[in-house]
Amino acid sequence: MxxxxxxxxxxxxxxxxxxxxxxxxxxxxxxxxxxxxxxxxxxSGGWTRMIRLSHFEHPWLVPMAAAAWDRWRALEAETNQTILTETGGLYAGPADSTIVTGATQGAVAHDLAYEILNAREIRERWPVLELADDVVGVLEAKAGALRAxxxxxxxxxxxxxxxxxxxxxxxxxxxxxxxxxxxxxxxxxxxxxxxxxxxxxxxxxxxxxxxxxxLPLAVEREVPMWFRPSVDPASVGADRLPIWVVRDGPTMFYGIPYDPELGLKVSIHHWGTFVEPDVVDRVVGDRDTERVRAFLRQRMPTANGPLVHAEVCLYANTPxxxxxxxxxxxxxxxxxxxxxxxxxxxxxxxxxxxxxxxxxxxxxxxxxxxxxxxxxxxxxxx
Ligand SMILES: Cc1cc2nc3c(=O)[nH]c(=O)nc-3n(C[C@H](O)[C@H](O)[C@H](O)COP(=O)(O)OP(=O)(O)OC[C@H]3O[C@@H](n4cnc5c(N)ncnc54)[C@H](O)[C@@H]3O)c2cc1C
CATH class of the missing domain: 3.50.50.60 (FAD/NAD(P)-binding domain)
Structure with a gap:
């Protein structure tokens, strides 16, 4: 039947x-x-996601990301709501890190608008980001935040x-x-x-x-977090700060500008805790927050305000x-x-x-x- x-x-x-x-x-x-x-x-929980065209992990995905961008815009028109906020995207790390080389490769190969910034230039443009002196940043024009x-x-x-x-x-x-x-x-x-x-x-x-x-999938526990920055939130809003991904030591941190409804999102890409999807600790504890707090203290001290919200979300990773x-x-x-x-x-x-x-x-x-x-x-x- x-x-x-x-x-x-x-x-x-x-x-x-x-x-x-x-x-x-x-x-x-x-x-x-x-x-x-x-x-x-x-x-898919946790309200927001980044959309990056240059896609440093897999630069060959750029055409698919660009097509998706247009389709999100069409869905906004069809459903009469804002889904995608264009902010630009900053991808920063040591000059030889994939985050920098991959983003540059994707941008060059697909003719995307971008510029290269050093750590001083990054600090001048976005004082909230006090990144390490050896960091190089790729600033991509067409990137933003999606309301998932x-x-x-x-x-x-x-x-x-x-x-x-x-x-x-x-x-x-x-x-x-x-x-x-x-x-x-x-x-x-x-x-x-x-x-x-x-x-x-x-x-x-x-x-x-x-x-x-x-399928060789590894499910990973992630903990997105939102903070109320100690600086004026407007100074780290979507019209002032890009979405960003930063390799700091071995860890990749990322963030989405302040949204008055949600807060300033700062989190870790790949926490490294592998789980069964039905057996996941969904309580966020000090052990979770401390990893992000340590980064905020060192690299974004003026954003290190009260935690507004945190939740557990799952990555399903392929090899x-x-x-x-x-x-x-x-x-x-x-x-x-x-x-x-x-x-x-x-x-x-x-x-x-x-x-x-x-x-x-x-x-x-x-x-x-x-x-x-x-x-x-x-x-x-x-
Ligand atoms: C913290 C975090 C941050 C991320 N950041 C980004 C980002 O910035 N940019 C980006 O592009 N991507 C990002 N991702 C990845 C992105 O969110 C995922 O690729 C996407 O959400 C996957 O969606 P999905 O539909 O495959 O899975 P899901 O959203 O998990 O949907 C699967 C659905 O199936 C349902 N289901 C399961 N079993 C059954 C069953 N037996 N019967 C009926 N229903 C069932 C589940 O309840 C669930 O609703 C992030 C992911 C996480 C966790």
Whole structure:
């Protein structure tokens, strides 16, 4: 019994974007989410995300980031809200660090506007950043902050306008090919629904949804934090401070300018604590805050004010730091993704389209070879 054209399992960043893409193509969509609407207990909680075009980790992702930028702007117009605030982006570290060389490489290769600054110039422009003397900064013009809560809600709203139905507190426990064609999806309360196409976007839980593929994902506990700076907050607002990523010693810190509603975001990229997604300590303690406080004391002393909010969020990391986006070998009709590794949010509108392509047509025009599961089998003997 095929009740729907497509079922999307997991409604975080990429599931909500896939639901929107499928609904835009006239599909009757059912979305199933284990937790509440917008609850964000996977990878998409915590209100804000950076969008950087030069993408120092993987400069070849620049075209996809640029396409996503345009799609976020289109989603803003479609849903009548501000999602993306353009701030520029500063990526700073030792001259030979990937953060500097990768950002420069991406900017040069794709003709992005950027300038190189030394530590003195960085301090002159943004006195709140008292970075080490040997630091070099790449300042990219086109970067900014995304409101992830609004982005996800916007995609869900677009899907609902196209007729999608969403069920929350609906934990999916199994999916399988159906006898008469298509697929069946079973939730924890025993309900079984059918559809011709299936999109699996369960984020940090994706490995258990495709156990036969043996995805080598490592789930990492992260703790984004927001502070009330001791300087005038307006001096570190979005019109005065760029989003920034700084390599300081072995650690990469990042931040998003002060938002009167949220505070000044300062956190660590890759905390290094690996967890099972269902067994995560969600309480933020002194051990968490002290790592960021030490950086604030030394490098941003005028921002080192009261902690406004902190929460736990999960990275799903691949060994090569990119994403998993593929169709399932069980047959045509099933697409799945874990597009995180700590930098996948910005791509959500594009990834939603790719997932819709793969689920409906089995193929996509986007160059997804670097995201396919086969690469793990090629690089990991046996
Ligand atoms: C702290 C932090 C900072 C980040 N910063 C950035 C950034 O600045 N820029 C950037 O581009 N990216 C960033 N990222 C990465 C980005 O947020 C992720 O790439 C993105 O959120 C992944 O979304 P997702 O849809 O794959 O996963 P999720 O958001 O985790 O969605 C998966 C959904 O599936 C649901 N689910 C799981 N199991 C089931 C089930 N059995 N049944 C039904 N539903 C289920 C979950 O409840 C969840 O809602 C950051 C991530 C974190 C954690």
């Amino acid at each position: 095929l009740s729907y054209d497509a079922i999307v399992v997991g409604l975080g960043a990429h599931g909500s974007a896939a639901a929107a893409a499928l609904a835009r193509r006239g599909q009757r969509v059912l979305g199933l989410e284990r937790f509440g609407r917008g609850e964000g207990r996977g990878s 809560d609004r982005g996800n809600a916007g995609h869900l709203a677009v899907a609902e306008r196209g007729g999608a139905i969403f069920r929350y507190d609906a934990r999916v426990v199994d999916w399988r090919p159906a006898a008469g064609g298509g697929f069946e999806v079973e939730t924890a309360d025993g309900t079984v629904v059918g559809a011709e196409h299936l999109v699996l976007t369960t984020g940090p839980w994706i490995a258990e949804f495709v156990p036969d593929l043996g 090569d730091g990119t994403f998993v986006i593929d169709r399932h070998p069980v047959g045509p009709g099933v697409a799945f993704a874990s597009a995180c590794s700590g930098h996948g949010y910005k791509f959500a509108p594009v990834i939603g389209e790719i997932l819709a392509d793969l689920a409906l047509d089995g193929t996509t025009d986007w160059p997804i070879e670097p995201f396919r599961v086969a690469r793990f089998r090629e690089s990991i003997p046996g």
